Amino acid sequence: MKTVEVSGLSYSYEDGTVALKDVSISVEDGEKVAVVGPNGAGKSTLLHLLAGFRMPFTGTVAVAGVRLDEGTGDQVRRNIGLLFQDPDDQIFMPTVEEDVAFGPVNLGMDDVQGRVERALRSVGIEHLAKRRPHRLSYGMKKRVAIAGVLAMDPRVLLLDEPTSGLDPRSRAELVTVLRGIKRTMVIATHDLDAAAEVVDRAVVLNTSVAWQGSMAELVSAKDVLEGAGLEPPQTAKLFRRMAGMGYDVQTVPVTMDQAAAEFAAVIEREAGRRRDGPKGTGGGR
Amino acid sequence: MLVAHVRGHRIRAEELDEYARGSWLVRLDARAKLVGVLVFVVATALLTETRLVLASLALSVAFAAMSQVPPRHLAKAYLGALPFILVASASVFLFAGAERGVDMWARTSSCVLALLVLASGTETFDLFSGLRRLHVPAIMTTLLMLTYKFVLVMADEMARMTVARRARGFGGGRSLLDRRGLRLLSYTAGMVFVRSSDRADRTYEALKARGFDKEMRPMRATRVGALDGVFIAWFATSSALLLVMQLGVAG
Amino acid sequence: MHIPDGLMDPTVALTGWIEFLVVAAVALYMVRGRTSEKDIPRIAVLAAGVFVAQMLNFPVGGGTTGHLVGGALMAIMVGPVVAIMGMTVILIIQALLFGDGGVTALGLNAVNMAIIAPLSGWGVYTLLKPILAKKGDARFGPGASLAVGVGAWASVFLAASACAAELAVSYAVSGGAYGIAATVSVPAMLGYHAVIGVGEAAITVGVITYLWNVSPGAFAREASTTAKPSGLRGVLHSRVAQATVAVLIAFALALPLYFMYSAQGEDGLETVMTENGVEEGSAVLTSPFSYGESYFAALFAGILGFLATALMALALLRVLRGRESTD
Numbered sequence: 001m002k003t004v005e006v007s008g009l010s011y012s013y014e015d016g017t018v019a020l021k022d023v024s025i026s027v028e029d030g031e032k033v034a035v036v037g038p039n040g041a042g043k044s045t046l047l048h049l050l051a052g053f054r055m056p057f058t059g060t061v062a063v064a065g066v067r068l069d070e071g072t073g074d075q076v077r078r079n080i081g082l083l084f085q086d087p088d089d090q091i092f093m094p095t096v097e098e099d100v101a102f103g104p105v106n107l108g109m110d111d112v113q114g115r116v117e118r119a120l121r122s123v124g125i126e127h128l129a130k131r132r133p134h135r136l137s138y139g140m141k142k143r144v145a146i147a148g149v150l151a152m153d154p155r156v157l158l159l160d161e162p163t164s165g166l167d168p169r170s171r172a173e174l175v176t177v178l179r180g181i182k183r184t185m186v187i188a189t190h191d192l193d194a195a196a197e198v199v200d201r202a203v204v205l206n207t208s209v210a211w212q213g214s215m216a217e218l219v220s221a222k223d224v225l226e227g228a229g230l231e232p233p234q235t236a237k238l239f240r241r242m243a244g245m246g247y248d249v250q251t252v253p254v255t256m257d258q259a260a261a262e263f264a265a266v267i268e269r270e271a272g273r274r275r276d277g278p279k280g281t282g283g284g285r
Numbered sequence: 286m287l288v289a290h291v292r293g294h295r296i297r298a299e300e301l302d303e304y305a306r307g308s309w310l311v312r313l314d315a316r317a318k319l320v321g322v323l324v325f326v327v328a329t330a331l332l333t334e335t336r337l338v339l340a341s342l343a344l345s346v347a348f349a350a351m352s353q354v355p356p357r358h359l360a361k362a363y364l365g366a367l368p369f370i371l372v373a374s375a376s377v378f379l380f381a382g383a384e385r386g387v388d389m390w391a392r393t394s395s396c397v398l399a400l401l402v403l404a405s406g407t408e409t410f411d412l413f414s415g416l417r418r419l420h421v422p423a424i425m426t427t428l429l430m431l432t433y434k435f436v437l438v439m440a441d442e443m444a445r446m447t448v449a450r451r452a453r454g455f456g457g458g459r460s461l462l463d464r465r466g467l468r469l470l471s472y473t474a475g476m477v478f479v480r481s482s483d484r485a486d487r488t489y490e491a492l493k494a495r496g497f498d499k500e501m502r503p504m505r506a507t508r509v510g511a512l513d514g515v516f517i518a519w520f521a522t523s524s525a526l527l528l529v530m531q532l533g534v535a536g
Numbered sequence: 537m538h539i540p541d542g543l544m545d546p547t548v549a550l551t552g553w554i555e556f557l558v559v560a561a562v563a564l565y566m567v568r569g570r571t572s573e574k575d576i577p578r579i580a581v582l583a584a585g586v587f588v589a590q591m592l593n594f595p596v597g598g599g600t601t602g603h604l605v606g607g608a609l610m611a612i613m614v615g616p617v618v619a620i621m622g623m624t625v626i627l628i629i630q631a632l633l634f635g636d637g638g639v640t641a642l643g644l645n646a647v648n649m650a651i652i653a654p655l656s657g658w659g660v661y662t663l664l665k666p667i668l669a670k671k672g673d674a675r676f677g678p679g680a681s682l683a684v685g686v687g688a689w690a691s692v693f694l695a696a697s698a699c700a701a702e703l704a705v706s707y708a709v710s711g712g713a714y715g716i717a718a719t720v721s722v723p724a725m726l727g728y729h730a731v732i733g734v735g736e737a738a739i740t741v742g743v744i745t746y747l748w749n750v751s752p753g754a755f756a757r758e759a760s761t762t763a764k765p766s767g768l769r770g771v772l773h774s775r776v777a778q779a780t781v782a783v784l785i786a787f788a789l790a791l792p793l794y795f796m797y798s799a800q801g802e803d804g805l806e807t808v809m810t811e812n813g814v815e816e817g818s819a820v821l822t823s824p825f826s827y828g829e830s831y832f833a834a835l836f837a838g839i840l841g842f843l844a845t846a847l848m849a850l851a852l853l854r855v856l857r858g859r860e861s862t863d
Contacts (some may be wrong), residue, residue, distance in 0.1 A: 053490050074493075082494040089487040090494075092434060092501070094410045101504040106496030112504065134437060148495065323639060330542045330549070330640045333713040366540055366635045373543050373703075381712035388713070389543070396541030397635045404633045412632060422564070428580050428625045435584035436629070443588050471742020474589045474604075478582075478743065479750055481572040485581040489574050497571070 001065050001271030002026045003156050003184045004050065011049055019045045021208040023059070027156065030260035033217070034195035037205040038229040043188035044085070046205065048159045050186075064155045075212045078107065081154035085161045087141035096120075096136075096144050097129040098140065103152035119151035123177050126137040143177070156184040163194045192219075193233045196254045204228050220252045235259040248273070308353040310406025315415025317513035321520035322403045326396045328524035334534045335384055337527050338391045338426075344523055345395040347404075354405040362401045363394070370394060409433055414503050423500050430501050431488070439477055446473050537699055537729070538630065538646055541638030541661025545706035545714040548793065552702070553643030555789050559651050563620040571618070579614070583622040585823035586610055587629065589743075594735045601731040605649055608691035609740045612684060613747070616658040616782055623650035644702055647789055648695040657691030659782035681741045688740035689733035690698065698789065705793045 004027040011020045019042045029035050035043045036101050050061060052073035061068040064079040084090045093099035097116050104112045120126045127192045133144050147158065163171045189195050202218045204211040211224045216283040219236035236252050245251040248269040253259040329341040349359055360402060370393045378386025413434040586606035594602055611619035627645050630636040637645045661683050669679035700722045706715025
């Protein structure tokens with residue numbers, strides 16, 4: 001059973017505009033998937049729809065085996081952790097730990113204190129437990145919101161533009177946090193650099209699914225990216241340029257780690273080429 | 286007889302919660318604090334004998350002093366409530382004599398002070414939570430909590446818009462006849478409302494997404510302890526004594 | 537207009553609480569049917585908005601400022617019943633957190649600002665709008681704006697009148713121990729709030745016009761009934777009837793006070809006079825009292841009578857012109 005199973009999903013807004021058209025996506029347990037696309041592509045709408053907040057729709061949606069319809073909204077939401085774009089929308093309580101506890105308390109879970117502590121630890125904000133969220137920085141508030149969602153132990157995390165509005169440092173820290181979380185995830189974003197560091201698979205959405213595949217394939221698929229108005233990650237751009245300049249780039253890297261490794265490999269190959277001459281003939285330049 | 290309204294809520298709401306941190310009052314159960322202070326306020330409102338009214342005021346001041354709430358904060362808050370008190374006291378003073386005027390001032394001040402100490406010594410959320418546990422309907426207390434949350438956000442927005450307005454050269458009108466002034470004022474107010482409908486819907490989704498179901502429940506349910514008992518007993522006894530003496534005098 | 541604790545006579549304050557609780561219970565009951573969970577944050581946001589708007593100072597000339605009450609604004613936006621709840625929430629927050637308005641006096645404050653203001657504001661607006669606004673006018677034209685303005689002014693003026701009545705009755709009933717004498721409270725409250733009301737009208741019109749032009753769907757509007765039931769139910773469904781009822785309730789809330797006053801007034805005053813050893817007929821000291829008594833009574837009755845008649849006339853006009861099915 002797939003954690004998220006969407007089949008032939010179509011949804012239009014009240015005024016008639018089509019938001020999603022014949023979308024079919026599935027997410028396995030433990031997978032991390034990015035839903036990328038330009039603004040207005042329906043990424044956010046898709047996430048909110050999965051959480052049962054956009055009805056009626058045509059097609060089928062199932063989360064952790066539960067079919068989503070008018071009556072099963074609450075049931076489906078028990079398995080989902082939806083992170084909103086603006087953390088202020090999502091923080092209700094006077095202290096951080098109380099806010100993180102909000103979900104577990106409402107769902108009647110056991111060991112609320114333990115859950116809260118673990119959630120705070122997994123996003124690195126245990127020291128903020130007694131602080132007032134109102135006063136925290138935007139980046140910290142996002143982490144509080146994530147902790148609040150993690151504390152509910154959902155089967156799948158739905159993150160709506162998690163890196164938007166963050167300064168570079170906070171963004172980098174958040175990416176590290178998301179990498180470290182071992183949970184099924186669907187991230188809606190247009191920040192491909194961040195997505196590249198976190199997910200294995202990507203879905204390009206532009207009202208309908210334009211393309212699906214691995215992240216590695218996506219960073220090389222120039223026409224797909226262009227068609228969707230997306231910028232490839234910086235690393236991919238760099239290595240593409242280098243390949244164009246004549247260097248021996250064998251794989252376009254996705255993550256920074258891969259980039260460093262490939263860069264080192266290119267250097268090695270380049271040094272080797274200068275030593276050995278082109279295609280194995282002797283002599284150097 | 287025009288009275289200038291000083292009520293401007295200059296104390297920003299979030300500061301209230303800051304003061305709560307410093308006081309031993311925070312450790313008490315909100316229900317106990319509410320019951321104790323309310324009993325005191327009701328009793329005080331029934332007093333007309335001057336000596337008793339002054340006694341009540343003395344108790345109120347003592348409460349304030351012992352509460353460890355910064356006096357400056359209480360003074361500022363008291364000033365906010367002053368206009369109506371002054372008008373009432375002054376007119377009573379003029380028409381029914383000095384003693385009655387003093388009674389009026391002392392009685393209203395005693396009540397206001399006690400309530401301000403209660404508010405300053407309690408987390409706002411706990412205050413509303415306490416009301417809920419005292420059987421105020423859930424829809425009311427949930428509305429109170431959510432409204433308070435939104436007030437914090439919107440007050441910031443309003444302040445930012447006012448600054449933006451001032452930066453563009455408009456400070457404030459001179460009188461009601463200043464139509465442009467009033468119009469700008471109401472447009473600022475209008476802008477705050479327009480975005481709030483979406484904010485409300487997003488908040489609803491965020492609440493449901495974390496399992497909200499009619500109640501805003503706190504993490505730990507506080508229990509009434511010995512200290513709470515002492516608190517209530519103190520206010521109950523002193524209030525009862527004052528009332529008995531009042532009834533004795535009135536005959 | 538926020539009354540602190542200890543200002544009003546306890547029986548007046550108790551009357552206020554009883555009136556408030558009864559109306560609030562009815563309002564809650566009516567609201568339950570019509571609102572869903574989703575509306576709760578919306579009401580909260582609206583209450584927060586009016587709360588913040590109340591912080592705005594507007595100048596009334598001569599260096600003094602006034603504040604928005606917001607009852608009419610809320611009622612015109614989401615209807616009178618929800619407005620009762622929203623205004624009550626605002627008053628509770630102000631009383632508990634800021635000492636702005638007392639807790640024993642909450643009943644009276646609620647009657648004035650959370651019941652009388654929204655009901656009369658909405659009622660007057662609903663009755664006036666079809667008369668003043670051109671039919672089929674898509675824009676929120678000057679006629680509609682005038683209706684909003686008059687409604688807002690009336691809401692403040694009537695709330696202030698109620699407050700003045702409560703103060704005067706408290707004074708009379710308690711023999712001067714509580715309240716403010718009628719000779720002071722009535723002219724002061726009515727005079728000041730007649731001016732403040734203009735500011736309220738201007739801001740309310742400004743906000744409503746702005747919202748109408750920018751995003752008319754922002755808040756729930758009163759749904760127009762598609763089929764008009766006939767007979768008595770038809771009458772009850774008509775907006776005219778609802779509006780008239782709303783305003784009449786506002787007046788009805790003032791009645792117990794008036795009865796209290798006329799029942800007790802003499803005794804209270806006589807007690808004060810005897811206590812102070814004042815002889816009847818001593819010109820300097822007694823004239824304010826006797827002048828005050830008849831002045832207050834006449835003024836109060838006059839205002840009530842005039843407004844009630846005016847509203848009846850308006851309602852009649854509406855009925856004669858034919859019932860409107862939409863706003």
